[in-house]
Amino acid sequence: MSLSDTQVSLKHGAGGTAMTELIDAVFTATYGNDLATRDDSARIDIEGPVAFTTDSFVVDPIFFPGGDIGRLAVAGTVNDLLTIGAKPVALSASFIIEEGLPISDLLSIARSMALTAREANVRIVTGDTKVVPRGSADKVFITTSGIGTILLNGLSGAAAKPGDAIILTGSIGDHGAAVMLAREKLLDAESIESDTAPLVDIVLNLIRAGCKIHAMRDPTRGGIAASLNEIAKQSRVGIDLDGRALVVKPAVAAACEVLGIDPFYVANEGKMLIFVDPRDAERSLEIVKQSAYGAEAALVGWVNALHSGQVRLRTTIGTTRIVSPPTGELLPRIC
Amino acid sequence: MKFSEEFRDESLVKVASSRLARYEGYEATIMEVCGTHTMSAARFGLRFLLPSGISLISGPGCPVCVTDQRDIDAFLSIAQLPGVILVTFGDMMRVPGSSTSLERLRAEGIDVRVVYSPMDAVSIARENPLREVVFLGIGFETTTPGTAVAVRSACEEGLQNFSVYCCHKTMPPALRALLSSGDVAISGLLLPGHVTTIIGARAYEFIPREFNVPCAVAGFEPLDMLMAIEMILHQIAERNPRVENAYWRAVNEFPNELARALMAEVFVPADSVWRGIGVIPGSGMELAPKYSEFDAKKRYADVIPSVQSTSNTLCRCGEVLRGVIPPTKCSLFGRSCTPTTPVGPCMVSSEGACAAAYKYGSIE
Numbered sequence: 001m002s003l004s005d006t007q008v009s010l011k012h013g014a015g016g017t018a019m020t021e022l023i024d025a026v027f028t029a030t031y032g033n034d035l036a037t038r039d040d041s042a043r044i045d046i047e048g049p050v051a052f053t054t055d056s057f058v059v060d061p062i063f064f065p066g067g068d069i070g071r072l073a074v075a076g077t078v079n080d081l082l083t084i085g086a087k088p089v090a091l092s093a094s095f096i097i098e099e100g101l102p103i104s105d106l107l108s109i110a111r112s113m114a115l116t117a118r119e120a121n122v123r124i125v126t127g128d129t130k131v132v133p134r135g136s137a138d139k140v141f142i143t144t145s146g147i148g149t150i151l152l153n154g155l156s157g158a159a160a161k162p163g164d165a166i167i168l169t170g171s172i173g174d175h176g177a178a179v180m181l182a183r184e185k186l187l188d189a190e191s192i193e194s195d196t197a198p199l200v201d202i203v204l205n206l207i208r209a210g211c212k213i214h215a216m217r218d219p220t221r222g223g224i225a226a227s228l229n230e231i232a233k234q235s236r237v238g239i240d241l242d243g244r245a246l247v248v249k250p251a252v253a254a255a256c257e258v259l260g261i262d263p264f265y266v267a268n269e270g271k272m273l274i275f276v277d278p279r280d281a282e283r284s285l286e287i288v289k290q291s292a293y294g295a296e297a298a299l300v301g302w303v304n305a306l307h308s309g310q311v312r313l314r315t316t317i318g319t320t321r322i323v324s325p326p327t328g329e330l331l332p333r334i335c
Numbered sequence: 336m337k338f339s340e341e342f343r344d345e346s347l348v349k350v351a352s353s354r355l356a357r358y359e360g361y362e363a364t365i366m367e368v369c370g371t372h373t374m375s376a377a378r379f380g381l382r383f384l385l386p387s388g389i390s391l392i393s394g395p396g397c398p399v400c401v402t403d404q405r406d407i408d409a410f411l412s413i414a415q416l417p418g419v420i421l422v423t424f425g426d427m428m429r430v431p432g433s434s435t436s437l438e439r440l441r442a443e444g445i446d447v448r449v450v451y452s453p454m455d456a457v458s459i460a461r462e463n464p465l466r467e468v469v470f471l472g473i474g475f476e477t478t479t480p481g482t483a484v485a486v487r488s489a490c491e492e493g494l495q496n497f498s499v500y501c502c503h504k505t506m507p508p509a510l511r512a513l514l515s516s517g518d519v520a521i522s523g524l525l526l527p528g529h530v531t532t533i534i535g536a537r538a539y540e541f542i543p544r545e546f547n548v549p550c551a552v553a554g555f556e557p558l559d560m561l562m563a564i565e566m567i568l569h570q571i572a573e574r575n576p577r578v579e580n581a582y583w584r585a586v587n588e589f590p591n592e593l594a595r596a597l598m599a600e601v602f603v604p605a606d607s608v609w610r611g612i613g614v615i616p617g618s619g620m621e622l623a624p625k626y627s628e629f630d631a632k633k634r635y636a637d638v639i640p641s642v643q644s645t646s647n648t649l650c651r652c653g654e655v656l657r658g659v660i661p662p663t664k665c666s667l668f669g670r671s672c673t674p675t676t677p678v679g680p681c682m683v684s685s686e687g688a689c690a691a692a693y694k695y696g697s698i699e
Contacts, residue, residue, distance in 0.1 A: 184451060244345075257339070259451075260685050262378070317348040317557045319380030322696035327674035 008101045013131030023129060026103065027093075030110040031117070031124045042125035044090050047149050051086030053077060054145035062109070062139050064182040066174070066193030069142055070109035072269055074116040074124075075198040077146040079218040079272070082203040085155040086148030088120060094128040096141040109140065120198035122146070152207045160215040160235035162305035165281035167274040169202060169288055170195065170296040171247040172224055176266035177255045186258065191251045197270030201291040211284045212277035219273055222326040225264040227273055228301075228311045229325035238307035241323060243315045245300045265326050275303060338584060342556030343379075351561040352384040358568045362388040364520060365567055366658050368510065369527035370397030370686025371555050377695035379557045385564065392519070392658040393688035395509050395612065396527050398474045399426045400656055400681045400688070402502050403608040407432045407680075408644045410500045413469055413635050414445055420463060422456040423471040425449045429674075429683045433645045453478075453485035460489065460497035469631050472501045472620075476533040479503045479620060480594040483601035486622065486629050500631035501620060504607055506530050507538050508618035512609075514546045519658045523549040523567035525560065528582045535590040536580050543576035554582040601626055610680070611653025652679035655688050662692040669693060 003025045011018040055076050062069040074091065081088045093113060097106065117124050174195040181192055199218070206213060215235065219227040224246075232239045248256075248263045256263045270293055276284045281299060288294035311323040367373055373393045376382065382391060395401050411432040414421035421437065428438045428449060441447040446466075450456055456470035472482040482499060489497040506527060514521065526539055531552045542550050549570035553563035563581035570576050580586055600623065607619025622630040632639060650672070651665040662668050662681065672678040674690060681689035 186451065315379050316343050316345060317379055317384075318345050319383045321378065321380040324694050324696055327694075 003103055006103055008097050008103060008106060008131055009099055010131050010133065013129060019129065026107050026110050027127060030114045044125060046089055046147065049150045051081050051084050051148045051150050053080040054143065055080060056141060056143045058141050059179060060138060061182055064179050064194055065190050066178055067196035068109055068112050069140060070112035071116045072196050073142040073144045074113050074120065075196050075269060077144040078120045078122055078198040078200060081146050081148040082199055083216045083218060084150065085152030085207060086150045087204060088122040088146055088148040088200065090123050090125045090147055092126045092145045093124050094143040096137050097131045098137040098139050099131055099134045101139055116198060120200045152213065155213060155216060157215050157217060157231045158234040160231050160237050160275040160303050162237055162303050163278050164214055164275045164303040165278050165299055166301040167276060167285055167288060167297055168300045169272045169294045171249050172268060173248060173252045173256060173263035173266035175269040177252045180259060181255055192255060195268055195270035197293045199270065199272050199293055202272060202288050202294045205287050205291065206284055209287055211280045213274060215275040217273050219268050219271055221267050223265040223267055224273065225323050226326050232311050233309045236308050238304045239301055239311040240304060241301040241311060241313045243313050245298045247296050247298065264323060339556055342558040348557055351558055355386055355561065355565055359386040360388065361386065361568060363522035363568065363571055364390050364392055365523045365525055365564060366392050366394040366521050367525040368394040368396040370684065372525055372553065372560065373688050373691045374686055375555045376560065377691040381557060381560060384561065393655065394658055395513060395609065395656045397684050397686040398504065399430060399684035400652060401609045402473060402680065403610055404644045404646045406502050408642045409639045410471055411435055412638055412642050413500065413631060414440055414447060419467045419469055420446045420448060420459060421469050422448050422450055422459055424473065426684050427471055427473060429677060430680045431677055433643065453481045457485050457488050457497060460494045464496060466496060468497050470499045472499045472503050475504055475506050475530050477529040480533065480597050483597045486601050486626050489629060490626060498629050498631040498634050501622060503620035505618055508615050509609060510542060512612055512615045513657060514548060521548055522571060525563050526550050526552040528552060528554045528586060531586045533591050533594045536578050536586055536588050539578045543578060547576050549576040550578045552580045552582050552586050554585065611656040647678050650679040652681045655681050662689040
């Protein structure tokens with residue numbers, strides 16, 4: 001890296017040579033792909049139909065056990081594309097940087113994004129950098145947009161059907177709990193790692209195997225309670241959840257007890273809820289389990305036509321209760 | 336998790352529940368005094384495990400819920416004074432005052448900070464010597480020792496910019512007031528586990544003696560609560576009310592001496608106003624004369640009297656807190672009063688009876 005500065009300052013966002021130097025040294029060198037030209041737009045050859053999504057990331061702290069804001073920004077957008085059956089092709093990445101951010105931090109974030117993009121087999125082809133005065137933003141905010149080719153048509157939160165099996169690709173609450181502990185410096189902050197990960201393998205393997213998936217959602221903000229309630233309402237179906245099949249890591253469970261929160265409402269950044277035709281349930285579960293991020297996958301529930309719009313849980317002690325949608329709990333910035 | 340997962344064991348819960356079935360035909364209303372019990376019962380659907388004549392009602396054990404409207408409006412006014420940093424537990428953020436809430440004030444640019452420990456408030460005071468840091472002391476005997484430590488530390492450090500707006504309350508006088516009022520026919524009391532780790536189970540002996548009401552101290556896992564309910568039903572069957580302890584892995588007969596001494600050093604008992612109940616003599620905690628310089632009520636004595644309080648007359652939090660009505664009987668419940676648009680504090684607090692009823696709902 002040929003930069004003489006150690007911190008980002010306003011000149012790096014002013015459009016002059018300082019900005020070019022920063023972009024060259026941090027982004028172009030790191031992303032290292034031939035599509036990232038100096039033109040104002042990237043040109044991509046892509047087959048339709050196309051999926052298109054965008055998401056902003058403001059997590060605090062920007063580095064947390066198991067990930068950082070860069071990995072989160074790539075994985076989050078990749079996973080959003082996957083939920084409607086698209087193979088992610090290209091991403092944009094826009095940075096709003098608070099003056100004073102160490103350039104070493106920015107470089108770490110860019111490297112993390114490049115690694116995650118490589119893992120997800122997606123390219124970061126365009127981007128933008130703005131620097132704002134100290135106090136106008138908090139360290140760094142990233143917006144990633146993504147496009148992908150839709151491989152499986154008809155996937156939608158409104159397409160879950162009575163009888164569908166619900167597969168969850170692993171434990172719940174890891175990301176939210178990791179970030180909250182890191183932020184509040186509570187308990188042993190290193191004891192929980194965020195699950196931030198791109199789930200390309202899991203989803204593309206299911207699609208390639210011809211599994212009849214009807215709906216998918218990555219249960220991020222609001223946790224599985226939010227995602228399941230959304231799908232129950234959109235699809236006008238009832239959902240029965242089996243509390244005994246849900247995996248909550250002991251450290252996550254302990255953190256949730258201490259903080260007084262329910263892991264059902266805590267964010268995940270490397271999990272997928274998959275609604276699949278019951279005849280394909282077992283086969284799908286086996287496929288998911290073969291992926292690195294799906295080893296702990298389980299069949300966690302079923303869709304029914306009985307209590308439309310409602311999610312019910314069979315608790316670990318055998319009783320039944322409602323899982324209501326989140327109501328805007330006071331939680332720190334986690335994504 | 337040690338000492339909690341074991342108490343959620345499905346097969347043991349089945350055993351406990353089948354033992355309770357022996358009391359089929361009994362009619363009993365058991366009050367779970369503590370808000371955490373209310374939440375736990377709702378979260379685990381405990382009522383489905385009880386004989387049909389046994390019902391659970393919520394009591395006054397949610398500290399956020401019983402905080403008087405005037406106290407809420409007073410600290411909201413203090414928060415708006417120039418130079419003040421108001422420090423609170425997260426539960427208080429959305430509690431509605433007469434015209435605003437801490438959450439709304441923070442959005443308007445007022446410096447309100449959420450902490451998990453009173454000692455964090457002391458750190459904030461240390462780091463901001465030119466600002467006035469006011470900590471909102473809310474809670475029963477469980478949280479009071481934490482506030483006591485914070486006050487003593489601030490005193491030892493000579494932190495003159497730290498004070499506590501003290502709404503701490505004690506449980507036994509409230510139970511006495513509730514039982515004396517005769518508002519509700521209570522067949523038994525599920526006593527609060529956390530509070531009792533501090534004050535000891537003997538603190539409730541007046542209840543069976545004076546009111547003939549069976550009692551059992553309970554932990555917060557399903558098995559803890561089912562065991563305590565069985566103890567109460569057994570006492571009813573035997574007509575032998577007493578205080579039993581179903582939470583022996585945490586609770587003693589006698590107080591935690593360290594906590595007791597600390598509270599006795601930093602606080603003195605005072606009369607306190609409880610929402611829905613009124614003034615209960617000796618049920619509050621005030622800073623002892625030695626620490627009175629840290630008392631926000633004294634420090635801001637010129638601001639507090641002018642505070643105007645009004646509350647929604649349709650809100651029935653008071654009756655919910657006394658166990659007179661279940662949350663669903665309030666005409667505002669789930670309509671104009673929801674967790675995002677709370678009218679009363681019982682809908683906001685993570686221990687509130689209305690919040691529990693709203694969140695975990697009913698299955699017909």
